[in-house]
Amino acid sequence: DTGVSQNPRHKITKRGQNVTFRCDPISEHNRLYWYRQTLGQGPEFLTYFQNEAQLEKSRLLSDRFSAERPKGSFSTLEIQRTEQGDSAMYLCASSLWDGGDQPQHFGDGTRLSIL
Amino acid sequence: SQQGEEDPQALSIQEGENATMNCSYKTSINNLQWYRQNSGRGLVHLILIRSNEREKHSGRLRVTLDTSKKSSSLLITASRAADTASYFCATDYVWETSGSRLTFGEGTQLTVNP
Numbered sequence: 001d002t003g004v005s006q007n008p009r010h011k012i013t014k015r016g017q018n019v020t021f022r023c024d025p026i027s028e029h030n031r032l033y034w035y036r037q038t039l040g041q042g043p044e045f046l047t048y049f050q051n052e053a054q055l056e057k058s059r060l061l062s063d064r065f066s067a068e069r070p071k072g073s074f075s076t077l078e079i080q081r082t083e084q085g086d087s088a089m090y091l092c093a094s095s096l097w098d099g100g101d102q103p104q105h106f107g108d109g110t111r112l113s114i115l
Numbered sequence: 116s117q118q119g120e121e122d123p124q125a126l127s128i129q130e131g132e133n134a135t136m137n138c139s140y141k142t143s144i145n146n147l148q149w150y151r152q153n154s155g156r157g158l159v160h161l162i163l164i165r166s167n168e169r170e171k172h173s174g175r176l177r178v179t180l181d182t183s184k185k186s187s188s189l190l191i192t193a194s195r196a197a198d199t200a201s202y203f204c205a206t207d208y209v210w211e212t213s214g215s216r217l218t219f220g221e222g223t224q225l226t227v228n229p
Contacts, residue, residue, distance in 0.1 A: 004157070033216070042203050042219030043158070056215060091157055101146040101165050101207070104217060106157035 004107035020078045021110045025094030033093040121220040134191045136223040138204030145207040
């Protein structure tokens with residue numbers, strides 16, 4: 001059973017560098033979500049896609065952040081000119097949305113540390 | 116910002132005891148979901164309860180939902196050391212199309228002592 005896969009698991013980078021994370025959702029899932037989680041807090045929504053269309057972006061997603069899902073399968077989240085405050089766990093989730101109530105299935109996340 | 120609140124923030128019990136966690140939220144929902152997170156890992160979906168449901172069971176888990184009080188509770192019966200984790204409630208708010216963003220609480224850290 002292949003769940004949601006995220007790479008890399010850990011990323012350490014210097015402030016000002018660009019980073020890119022990848023998420024491979026469960027294969028038949030049409031919706032893909034990105035969340036950010038800081039220590040001791042619950043995840044906070046960043047953005048989500050239905051197939052290749054980005055349907056919503058949170059105010060948390062500044063112009064340094066960009067997410068894509070080019071073929072409606074995997075997704076990438078890029079952060080440009082990283083800042084100390086970007087240090088967090090970045091979680092990806094997917095769901096098979098059919099108009100009803102469906103759970104989201106999460107990957108193990110990418111932990112980003114900014115030096 | 117977080118829309119839900121969970122209490123307690125931390126709970127420590129002995130193996131075999133029951134654990135109850137509560138969640139409150141602020142506006143009307145499509146559904147409410149509970150997740151578990153082990154340290155350094157992603158979230159594992161436990162149970163989803165729809166706004167027109169009042170109670171749901173899954174194995175040792177029992178979830179209740181009171182939409183008039185905008186609250187939910189998660190009961191874990193006969194707890195085990197492996198249940199040690201953070202537990203989050205997440206709401207799918209009715210102003211959103213169902214299946215869009217989830218809004219999470221800050222979680223309850225459960226420790227089950229052997």
